[in-house]
Amino acid sequence: MSSFREIFDQYNWSQLEHDIYSKTDQDVESALKKYPRDLEDFKALISPAATPYLEQMAQLSHELTLQRFGNTIQLYTPMYLSNECQNICTYCGFSMNNKIKRKTLSNEEIDQEVKAIKDLGYDHILLVTGEANQSVGVGYIDKAIRRIRPHFANVSMEVQPLDQKDYERLIDSGLHSVLVYQETYHQEEYKTHHPKGKKSNFYYRLDTPDRLGKAGIHKMGLGALIGLEDWRIDSFFVALHLDYLERTYWQTKYSLSFPRLRPFSGGLEPKVEMKDKELVQLISAYRLFNQEVELSLSTRETENFRDNVMKLGVTTMSAGSKTNPGGYAVEPQSLEQFEISDERSPKQVAEMIKNNGYEPVWKDWDIALEGV
């Protein structure tokens, strides 16, 4: 296969829905006993039939995570460089049709934000922008990475999907990881939520992890935005995508996120609501399916929920996040992309992690382990 889309096109959403919802107790029990587990087992573990096995799944997930990652949680924080965007996304505060004050950080403002973030203790930063080629195209991102890289052990980014040659250029400038979420793998629903701009091209986005793999990125993050469609089917596609990528680009490392739709000013109500227990089920299912993958939980989730699930399979957490450009120092009051739920400072989150017998890690593991 030369790209994931060839695999994707062989699947049918309704058929998958039927497969997952008709899994039985026996399917779940057999999936729990097996190792390694395959995609059929994953379907059983995310199915409604697995609900009574949640405690067992969470315990197994905890043990597998401990074996692979030890009792550590890696911390990172996002730095928003710009809220300019030429896309319409129905669930985002930065959408082009929202009348908000637009801002892109200048070099001096980037330096101020870097200082504020370093003062919080971070060595791992996630750069975020909207999609606006005039103001925050590859040239801007490249300059920003070169400016920021000397101050951090690890620079990741979550920006518009790019061409392979652009990724190669940014990797040369010091880019370590890229997060690119498909939002939903349901094509019609995708069109509804992305009616305008480059992001409306479903297949260009779907092919992005392939372009990243070909460019030789060190790590990439996948996920679906939970709330746009049935989380079970979307999460199956995330697992399918991961499975394909790991086999195809085996030198790259992977992480998964499971962001639940959050309110923002004038925002969209989730079509499908995922309960806390269902998110625990999904986190455990991902871990039982794949022991190597990093699982990341952001400040979208509440303090209480994050404290409770921290030990159940999660490996990475953000803390003290600001989701607006200049949010740490330059312009703290500007409009956020979405409201965060856990508003504790990084120090408080690190304390909570320690109180649970875990070690907060401020660098990327690979780099921390290399002792760089």
Ligand code: SF4
């Ligand atoms: S989700 Fe990203 S691409 Fe869509 S409107 Fe928001 S910033 Fe722009």
